[in-house]
Amino acid sequence: MTRRPGAAPRAGARGGADPVRRAAHAALLAFGSRPGSAEELVGRFTPASFDPRDRAFLRELVYGALRWRGRLDFVLGRFLEKSPDHLPPRVREALRLGAYQLLFLDRVPAHGAVNASAGLAGEGRWERGLVNAVLRKVKAPAEPPADPEDRLAAWESHPRWLVRRWIASLGYEKARARCEADNAEGPLVLRANPLRTAPETLAARLAEEGIETSPGLADPGCLRVEAxxxxxxxxxxxAGGLFIVQDEASSLAARYAGARPGDRALDACAAPGGKTACLAWAASPGGRAVAADLSLARLGRLRENCARIGVDVPAVVMDASRPAFGDAFDLVLVDAPCSGLGVLRRHPDARWRLREEDLAAHGARQRGILRAAAGAVRPGGxxxxxxxxxxxxxxxEVAAGFGAAGFTPEGAGEGLPPEARRFAGPDGALRIRxxxxxxxxxxxxxxWRRGG
Structure with a gap:
């Protein structure tokens, strides 16, 4: 069982439950009553008094307990008469927090994790005693279930409906590989601003400021932050606008779009704006990217980021399913709202929030947005x-169901760097699995290209 180094928390308070662990416990209780974004939960339960070390530990606890909830419940279940789901919420989340620290965080003392978790369980002797007794048995490593489906659902911590789906469509080995990829925390990746620097120059500049990077795996314009x-x-x-934060797959999708110098490009679902920046860079000189999104607040942050990197991006509040433009653009990108199942490693909460029936609803919405956005593409665009x-x-299914008159699929592998062209299929689609x-x-x- 792989364990991660974890920052040791501050000295404990009442009952061993220090402020950081209390905040993590409150965040997990809030998720249990109303599932939401892990990022938003961490922000909501981080008081201004927390220093950077406290903030990092809080994030580790919340993200880790959500990411590994399936395995934590499996291990805890060996020492409980019923599943953790049947326990009072305060007790259940205290057990999960304690088990996560014991199983995954090397630098957290076991006695500190146990005592703090007992202090979080409640005031009653039964609650505190149960948490104390169970967590003292969790120290020994467990063996994964033998059944393939149980292994992926419990040990790899994925919802059973998704495990069954992936085993049926991918086969067990690929399904297991996908689950394992989801459980590897995503690295921080930077995309160099090509209007101001080169990746090698940026790497040297960051090294001078104490930040170690390595080249991207598939996009030469990206750097992966190592330390x-x-x-x-x-x-x-x-401050000098030399980079944006953007994962390589997202960067490759923007490259795949194929914006060219002089293009008028519309990012129809723009926030948070990484692909908007990439479109603006690719359309320079002589072109322009326009950002559209339904959220005025998110567009405000997008414009601030674009100003920092030196690109002038007009922003329009717009519902992508009802575009405010005629056929005025050489390129329209629909980076549609979706389930996010391709980025579970960055959003561990999503695996417990989503239901299988949500996928059909997402698909219906995406088809509507795509059909509407087609009206903003000029002939030949x-x-x-x-x-x-x-x-x-x-x-x-969304791509196959798109039947707007005059649009034909177009291969776009030439827009990708050589390292990434293997992701472009014979049908012209980009697939990064x-x-x-x-x-x-x-x-x-x-x-697709519009005729005319």
Whole structure:
């Protein structure tokens, strides 16, 4: 069982439950009553008094307990009469927090994890006693279940409906590889601003500021952060607009879109804006990218980021299913809202929030947005559909069901760097599957050209 180094928490408070663990426990209780984004939960339960070390430990606890919830419940279940789901919420989440620290965090003392978790369980002797007794038995490593489905659902910590789906469509070995990829925490990846620097120059600049990077796996314009001292936002490279934060798969999807110098490009579902920046870079000189999104607040943050990297991007509040433009654009990118099942390693909460029936609903919405966005493409222009998912309802089925008159599929492998052209299929689609591309998020994209 792989264990991660974890920052030791501050000295414990009442009952051994220090402020960071209390915040993590509250966040997990909130998720249990109303599942939401792990990122938003961490932000919501981080008080201003927390220093960077506290914030990092809180994030580790919340993300880790959500990512490994299936395995934690499996291990805990060996010492309980019933599943952890049948326990009072305070007790259940205290057990999960304690088990995560015992099984995955090397630098957290076992007695500290046990005592703090008992303090979180409640005031009653039964609650505290149960948590104390169970966690003292969790120290020994467990063996994974022998049944293939149980192994992926419990040991690899994925919902059973998704495990069954992947085993049926991929086979057991690829399904296992995909689950394992989901459980490897995604690295921080930077895309160099080609208007201001080169990746090699950026890497040297960041090294001078205490941040170690390595080249991207499939996109030569990307750098993977290996170790960092100061926060990236505190560096002169950040202030100088030399990079954006963007995973390689997302960067490759933007390259696949194929914007060219002089193009007028529309990012129809733009926030948070990474692909908008890439379109603006590729359309320079002489072209322009326009960002559209339904959220005014998210567009505000997008414009701030674009200003930092030196690109002028007009922003329009717009529902992508009802575009506010005629056929005015050389390129329209629909980076559609989706399940996010291709990026579970970055959003561990999603595996417990989603239901299988959600996929059909996503697909229906995506088809509507794609059909509407087609109206903004000029004759001879290109339409690109992209999602961070590999599920058929959101990928092949949406692409196959797109039947707007005058649009024909167009291969776009030439827009990709040589290292990534293996992801472009014979049908012209971009398919990045985590089980086949270790270290990359899952993504799908398809491109059409309008006749005329």
């Amino acid at each position: 960092q001292g100061p926060s990236l936002t505190q560096t002169s490279a950040f 290109r339409l690109v559909y992209a999602v961070c998912s590999n599920e058929p309802e959101e990928t092949e 985590p089980e086949e591309a270790p270290g990359l998020d899952g993504f799908f994209a398809m491109r």
